[in-house]
Amino acid sequence: MTVADVRDLKPGMVIDKDIVNMRTGAILIGSGTVLNRKLILHIKNLGLKEVDIFDEKSFLKEHPEDSLVIKYEKLSDKVENTFNDIKIVKKIILTEISDEVDDLIVELISNNNILGRLKQLEKRDNYTFNHSLDVCMLATMVGKWLGYSQIQLKQLSMAGIFHDIGKLKISDDIINKPEKLTKTEFEIIKKHPIYGYDILNETVGISRNVAIGVLQHHERQDGSGYPYGLKGNEIHEFARIIAICDIYDAMTSNRVYKRKESPFLVAEHLDDESFRNLDPRITRIFLDNISKFYVGSKVKLSNGEVGDIIFVNPQMPTKPIVKVGEKYINFLEEKKLQIVDIIK
Numbered sequence: 064m065t066v067a068d069v070r071d072l073k074p075g076m077v078i079d080k081d082i083v084n085m086r087t088g089a090i091l092i093g094s095g096t097v098l099n100r101k102l103i104l105h106i107k108n109l110g111l112k113e114v115d116i117f118d119e120k121s122f123l124k125e126h127p128e129d130s131l132v133i134k135y136e137k138l139s140d141k142v143e144n145t146f147n148d149i150k151i152v153k154k155i156i157l158t159e160i161s162d163e164v165d166d167l168i169v170e171l172i173s174n175n176n177i178l179g180r181l182k183q184l185e186k187r188d189n190y191t192f193n194h195s196l197d198v199c200m201l202a203t204m205v206g207k208w209l210g211y212s213q214i215q216l217k218q219l220s221m222a223g224i225f226h227d228i229g230k231l232k233i234s235d236d237i238i239n240k241p242e243k244l245t246k247t248e249f250e251i252i253k254k255h256p257i258y259g260y261d262i263l264n265e266t267v268g269i270s271r272n273v274a275i276g277v278l279q280h281h282e283r284q285d286g287s288g289y290p291y292g293l294k295g296n297e298i299h300e301f302a303r304i305i306a307i308c309d310i311y312d313a314m315t316s317n318r319v320y321k322r323k324e325s326p327f328l329v330a331e332h333l334d335d336e337s338f339r340n341l342d343p344r345i346t347r348i349f350l351d352n353i354s355k356f357y358v359g360s361k362v363k364l365s366n367g368e369v370g371d372i373i374f375v376n377p378q379m380p381t382k383p384i385v386k387v388g389e390k391y392i393n394f395l396e397e398k399k400l401q402i403v404d405i406i407k
């Protein structure tokens with residue numbers, strides 16, 4: 064924490080201690096609030112001389128493990144603004160998120176336990192927004208495992224963030240509908256990759272790879288996807304990566320119309336799908352790497368028992384060995400039980 068003179072306040076600084084009304088005790092500006100020009104003016108009008116500001120550098124020296132959380136929060140703020148801009152001014156101002164994406168990539172490259180952290184991050188009350196950031200982070204990790212260059216990673220991250228941006232053009236009533244969509248509604252949803260492509264195509268500074276990755280993220284290897292029914296290598300590699308991360312995150316998250324699935328059931332689903340409609344090589348790399356993160360996790364089994372994952376075979380990442388009390392369950396051989404949830 065540092066004490067800042069109100070004359071030195073700048074947009075983007077973060078309040079580190081609640082500013083309260085001295086007379087009533089009511090919180091006027093809460094800790095964690097990111098300052099903008101309006102708030103700075105408000106603070107000056109309150110007659111305050113100094114406020115406590117969050118000092119990121121010294122905080123990170125003491126808590127290096129929170130670095131990802133801070134980078135994630137910063138990107139979240141910027142992406143939220145960007146999504147709002149699209150609804151209002153109908154375009155993306157790329158420079159506003161560029162630095163934050165670079166910072167997050169550095170963090171993702173150096174941080175190995177990204178998956179464990181991903182579900183612990185404090186999420187906002189907006190599924191499309193959270194899902195976009197999750198897919199961005201997962202896709203960037205896949206790019207790292209594929210040996211992508213810095214430039215490729217940046218483009219892939221951008222494609223992850225914006226993969227569902229076209230949904231902002233579709234009514235929330237359809238996007239958040241808890242019941243099954245009608246045929247007409249699904250036809251509307253199926254337009255979101257094209258809407259997203261159009262928005263990105265008009266964005267200054269965005270690579271064509273990003274726009275194509277977004278356009279094709281619902282295409283499938285066997286031609287069963289949309290909007291164009293492309294097959295195999297006709298589909299851009301970014302889109303093939305995003306497809307896997309998109310399915311994984313959607314299935315492991317709670318939605319209005321369904322409860323989340325266990326990552327192991329989802330991994331099995333991806334494994335099955337990889338023979339038909341996902342890129343088998345990328346799916347394998349994805350499953351091999353993410354499964355390693357689960358060693359040491361506590362899991363709940365379909366019979367209600369709780370155990371610890373003690374080994375994951377890289378050849379069969381969806382079938383770990385779980386220790387329950389004194390017994391070991393090898394899911395390679397176990398046919399009746401399933402892992403239904405990861406507790407921590």
Ligand SMILES: [Fe+2]
Pocket residue numbers: 226227255280281
């Ligand atoms: Fe999508």
